[in-house]
Amino acid sequence: MQIVVKNISKDYGKKKNAVHAIKDISLEVEHGEFLGIMGPSGAGKTTLLNMLSTNERPDHGQIIIDDIDITQLHDREQTKFRRNKMGFIYQSFELLDSLNVKENVILPLALSRSHKKLIEERFNYMMNLLNIEKLSQRNVDELSLGQRQIVAAARALINSPEILFADEPTGSLDSKSATILLNYMQLVNQREKTTIVMATHDAFTASYCQRVVFIKDGLIFSEVVNPGNRDKFFEQIINMQRTIGGGNYFNVSQDY
Amino acid sequence: MYRKIIKRSLYNMRDSYLIYILACAFAIGIYGTLVSMSTNPSIKRAIPTWRSYLGDISIMMSWVFAFCAVIYMVYVGGFFVKQQHHEFITFEKLGMQRWVVVMLSFFQTSVIQFFAWIIGLLGTVVFQKFLGMVLFYLMHLRFNFLMYISLADARHLLTVFLYSTIFFSGINAFKTMRILQKGGKRRAKKARWWLRIPAGLFGIVLLILAQVGSVQLIYDIDSIGYSPKPMAEILFILIADVFGTYLVYFGFLPTILNFLQKIRSVAYSGINIFSFKYLKERLFQNISTLWFVTELSAMALVLLTFCYYGYQQVYHNYNTIYPFELSADQNTVKTVRQELKKSKANIVGEYQTDVKISLASYYKESDKTVVHQPMTFMSHSDYLALPKRIQKWNPKVKSNEYLMIRYNSGSINDEPQKAYNIEVKNAPLIAKAKIGNSFPYGSTMHYGSIMIVPDKYYQSLPAEINDTLYGWKFKKGDRLNAKQIKHLEKRRGDYFLKVNYNSNLKNSSIEIIKKEPETYDHNVYTQIGFMRQGGFKKQFNQVGGFFLFIVSLFSVALLIALGSVLTLRILLRDDYQSRQLRTLQKIGVEETEIKGIVRKENTLTFLIPLIFALVQTISASLSFSLKLPKKLLLIYGGYVAMYCLFGVVSYQISWHGIKKKFSQ
Known part of the structure; x- marks a missing residue:
């Protein structure tokens, strides 16, 4: 197992205003797995993802990645761990407006002071893989939403992270851009054996995963494993959504 | 609802407003103290020369102080309007009438002015007693300083409170109106090298001319006595210095940063890939602030230099005339x-x-x-x-x-x-x-x-x-x-x-x-x-003490003004700039590295004006005397130490603000 989560919980606020975002969750993710985390808004998907990606600390429990309990690491060690092992794709892209596309993409490598030659090689490879060579000298504000998310994906993948975290990566995209991005993520997962943990409330997006864990009110409700057929898997996800609490919580894509 | 909007805006920028309110309150307190001191009966009793000329000087200094405070309050007050420009434009987009947005800005400024004045007026009461005692100590007077604010002074202060609140609120309302008229697009500052480099070169020429003018001025003061020529020369030096500095900043600061950015081994190494562009953007935005602070710093240093040489001259003359009693x-x-x-x-x-x-x-x-x-x-x-x-x-x-x-x-x-x-x-x-x-x-x-x-x-x-x-x-x-x-x-x-x-x-x-x-x-x-010698020694000590008091007051006020301008400029980042620092943290940049960016920004923002002001002042001082006295260098050192202290405090406040945003 690459990621082992043991009984983690997280509260926000104090006393009367306390919100139990994650109550008691245990989870395991295998190396090279493409895991989806689903649930209605406020279920705790992003909180769980933030804790897995060391952006937040759980109040209780353990998160073990590659046999290291990351909850016990010092902030600085956590940051190093995050930088070396993880990549991130956010719904809001989190690109740096001050930098152009190329600078945004190579940022993780530049931060780890990689050799210039390696930076250029990896950059060209990623741009080629994601088919965005033409965008390299553009500024961020000149890109469409879809292009921004692809650039964010390129940045997340350039240093070949062992684990890729994606928080609602298709949330801001139209269906075409979403499909392109998901195909790329699947490609990376298969080719590079990158472990992907993706939070989404979209059944179509989740259907690209190998396994989907459903969360409700801070607890794991159930999970569905991809039987190898995306149509069937999609239907299973929809059924689970209905079981959890009616389809109105979820966004079932009409374009599927 | 409007009350809620104003309350929310004030709350959101509470740290920055607190700095502004305290700086304004200090200025108001000092102004009130100078005004009320001029009519204080215990001073009149203790200092015979107060009625003849020291009282008049005190009133005159209060006006000079008020003038400087107005410039500061108008300039810095504008920062907050600028910070809210997205918000104002959103209000208008959501259907709020333009005059309502303008009035919101007006009342927001009025509330801030109200608080600043209330604290400032309370400060007047405290400062008067404290500064009065300091004044008596510096003037070697063994009298009890009694706190006193005449009815006429109180009425005067309240009138200034009323008019200044309307004035500053009106100015900010006008600035809001301009923002709404221009629309909300964030315009990226263009490089325009064809304009910047010639402007920078012209700036250097102006600074050199100012230097040559200083030498000529000294020669003319020595040789031609009473003539309007030195006044014209002083005016020329002032204009050439002020505009020359601005043009040098405008022309060369972005050029140097761009040049460094082109050196890939420097700019593409580690966090520099981001920090260079980020700092460049911030410095681009703050050119006018850097210029403003440079000129204020130069003014403070020139004031100190002038006082040093003036005191030396007077003290020397005094000793020359009266070596014995x-x-x-x-x-x-x-x-x-x-x-x-x-x-x-x-x-x-x-x-x-x-x-x-x-x-x-x-x-x-x-x-x-x-x-x-x-x-x-x-x-x-x-x-x-x-x-x-x-x-x-x-x-x-x-x-x-x-x-x-x-x-x-x-x-x-x-x-x-x-x-x-x-x-x-x-x-x-x-x-x-x-x-x-x-x-x-x-x-x-x-x-x-x-x-x-x-x-x-x-x-x-x-x-x-x-x-x-x-x-x-x-x-x-x-x-x-x-x-x-x-x-x-x-x-x-x-x-x-x-x-x-x-x-x-x-x-x-x-x-x-x-x-x-x-x-x-x-x-x-x-x-x-x-x-x-007779009573002259006493008089000499008294007048010396009085001027030391005034100079110290102005120096402290200038330092507070400089420190708060720079701190506020650093604190009031655009939202997208703070977001970028947060993004860095999310993608695995160490907190110490982000802290390093904030430190660099702080250091550059504080050091550039200081170095420029020191170069200007020292080169001007060298035209007076080829060798700078040790004591003057010590005075400069004291100023630099105080200024750097403000820089450190500003850095701490700035980092605290960013940490708070990270945890939101």
């Missing part, structure tokens, strides 16, 4: 001693020195004329027997050297260090003499120059007149009463020297006239019989 010559010494006996003065030191008066002739470079004058001669050993504080102001002189003590020409430029070829009647030519300005028994006791000569030269010198000079030091003054002083005053013009010039010194002579001549010829000189 009482001086006399051989004709008046008896009378003076009798009066001192009557007054029961406590004498702690008595000095007497024999001097010879003869005729001398030399070429004076500063006037470009040959001077024929009576000259007083003193032997080297007698000179060394005098108190060291008198010798301190003159260059050191060895037993075989000559020292010519003469009046300071009043020049701010360096006086010549040596005089050459001084002819003395019936004595060998003095080929070379050092020049000093501190007269042993006070400048009024010697007509013309005094020459310290080797003992042998003194002994062989044939004198036209022999005299002895006396000086006394007392514990708690000479205690002479008005009647005694009146009696002594009669002996002031002790005797007169009439010089009969001929073609050469040998044939010229000095004639002593005991009675005051009916007509004063150009060759008749008065020998003063006695010199008394």
Whole structure:
């Protein structure tokens, strides 16, 4: 197992205003797995993802990645761990407006002071893989939403992270851009054996995963494993959504 | 709802508003203190000169202070409107009428002004007592300072409160209107190298011209006396400096940063890939602030330099005139001693020195004329027997050297260090003499120059007149009463020297006239019989203390203004700029590295204006004097230390703000 989560919980606020975002969750993710985390808004998907990606600390429990309990690491060690092992794709892209596309993409490598030659090689490879060579000298504000998310994906993948975290990566995209991005993520997962943990409330997006864990009110409700057929898997996800609490919580894509 | 919007905006920017309110409250407090001090009865009682001119100076300084405070408050108040421009535009987009948005801005500023004034007026009460005590301490006064604010002053302060609140709120409302008219697009500042580089070069030319102007100004002040030319030159230097600095910033700051960015090994290494562009963007935005702070810093340093040289000059003149509390010559010494006996003065030191008066002739470079004058001669050993504080102001002189003590020409430029070829009647030519300005028994006791000569030269010198000079030091003054002083005053013009010039010194002579001549010829000189320091020392201490008080007040206020401007400019980042730092953290940049970016930004924002201001001030000071005195360098060092302290505080506040945003 690459990621082992043991009984983690997280509260926000104090006393009367306390919100139990994650109550008691245990989870395991295998190396090279493409895991989806689903649930209605406020279920705790992003909180769980933030804790897995060391952006937040759980109040209780353990998160073990590659046999290291990351909850016990010092902030600085956590940051190093995050930088070396993880990549991130956010719904809001989190690109740096001050930098152009190329600078945004190579940022993780530049931060780890990689050799210039390696930076250029990896950059060209990623741009080629994601088919965005033409965008390299553009500024961020000149890109469409879809292009921004692809650039964010390129940045997340350039240093070949062992684990890729994606928080609602298709949330801001139209269906075409979403499909392109998901195909790329699947490609990376298969080719590079990158472990992907993706939070989404979209059944179509989740259907690209190998396994989907459903969360409700801070607890794991159930999970569905991809039987190898995306149509069937999609239907299973929809059924689970209905079981959890009616389809109105979820966004079932009409374009599927 | 409007009340809620205003409340929310104030809450969101509470840290920045707090700094602004405290800085404004300080300015209001000081203004109120200066205004109320001018009418304070305890000051009037304690300081007789307060009614005649110090009170007027205090009122004048309060106006100067108010003027500077208004510029500060208008300039910095605009930061907050700028910070909210997205919000204002969103309000309009959501259908809020433009005048309503403008009024929101108006009332928001009014609330801030209200708080600033309330704290400032409370500050007036505290500051008055505290600063009054400080003033009395600095002026060496043993009086109890009573706090007092007259009704008229209170009414005046309330009127200023009302009008200034309307004025500042109106200005911010106008700025909001301009933002709404322009629309909300964030315009990226373009490089426009074709404009920036020539502008920067022109800026350098202006700065060089200002420097040349400073040199010319010093020459003109020395040589042409009363003329409108120096004023025109000062105006030119001021304009050239102010605009030159701006153009240099505008032209070269982005160029240097762009150049560094092009060096890939520098800019693409580690966090530099982001920090270079980020800092460039921030500095681009803050060029006008950097310029404003540079000019204020330069002003503060120039003020300190001016005060230093001014004080040195006054102190030097004071010591030159009054090396002893009482001086006399051989004709008046008896009378003076009798009066001192009557007054029961406590004498702690008595000095007497024999001097010879003869005729001398030399070429004076500063006037470009040959001077024929009576000259007083003193032997080297007698000179060394005098108190060291008198010798301190003159260059050191060895037993075989000559020292010519003469009046300071009043020049701010360096006086010549040596005089050459001084002819003395019936004595060998003095080929070379050092020049000093501190007269042993006070400048009024010697007509013309005094020459310290080797003992042998003194002994062989044939004198036209022999005299002895006396000086006394007392514990708690000479205690002479008005009647005694009146009696002594009669002996002031002790005797007169009439010089009969001929073609050469040998044939010229000095004639002593005991009675005051009916007509004063150009060759008749008065020998003063006695010199008394009297109450002048007290007055000197008082006035010195008062000016030290004013300068300290202005320096502290300037520092607070500078510090708060820069801190606010650093704190008030655009939302997207703060977001970028948060993004860095999310993608795995260490907190220490982000802290490093904030530190770099802080350091650059504080250091660039300081270095520029120091270069400007020091180069201007060097035009006055080729060597900067150690004490002046210490004063500059003190300023730099205080300024850096503000930088450190600003960095801490800035980092605290970012950490808070990270945790949101």
